Amino acid sequence: MNPVLLKTNKRCKRWTETMKSHFGSDEEHPMTFTFSPIGEFRTPYQSVEAIPKNLGEAPTAEGSIRIDPAYEEGLLDIERFTHLIVIFAFHKSTAKPLQVIPPGQEQKRGVFATRSPHRPNAIGLLTVELLRREGSTLFVRGVDVLDGTPVLDIKPYLLHFDCRPEAGSGWLGEKR
Template identity: 45%
Template sequence: METFCYKPIGYVRSPFKDRDHAPKFYTESGDALARLELLPAYQDGLLGVEPGMELMMLFAFHKTDRHDLQVHKRGTGPLTGVFATRSSRRPNGIGVSIIKVVSIDGTLLTFRGVDMLDGTPVLDLKIAE
């Protein structure tokens, strides 16, 4: 079996400090703002990223310490295979959300669509279109 090692490109600074208070889905975050503190080595990767753009943010579920192959959908719904959910209890602990860029200042990217906890390691950004 292969092993992969990913290094964060930055970290989310979010108003959500624990899972109990974080939205379960990026569309549920309303007007909440967060910032991606991109590591300086990756700043050149922001060329072409503009306010108003939607990006896919891939991140690590860094506060989850286990995985389940079946979970209750949305916490209380029917028992469902984890691959048919957005549960953080995944075999590889990788999350994805669509964010909307509000502003960029050097290595600081402010965005809406935050459903990540403060300190979440970001693995990659990709255009959402």
């Protein structure tokens, strides 16, 4: 067997055993997660209807992300990046369908093949341009979320990790 795969398999097995020792079996304790926001978006969008639905176009609106001062030291060096990946909660989403009809479409699609906010876990992902930082506030371009949307995490966008030129557009590339 490949030594790298063998090492990976041993590591995965050890991790699984460690998790079971902490949490018991899946039947005894199904996994659940609780997240607390680290901040919130401030955007021009006060209602869901006001958010542009430009499939295939990057959003251009400016806004800010206000980080809770308790997390401000975690922003050290963030201004050295041009773009950020922001993980947020679709806090107004209540529906959890497994199939949706995307804007501008007539056909149902599996929710995991769309960017719909209505998902089993209402978690969103947005790449924004970082314009500047002022203390615990990040000024950004490219927002398309409601004002007050809770921010769960921020990561730097790294061109050599996050850009995939070979990626396809799935059903979005089909003629309507």
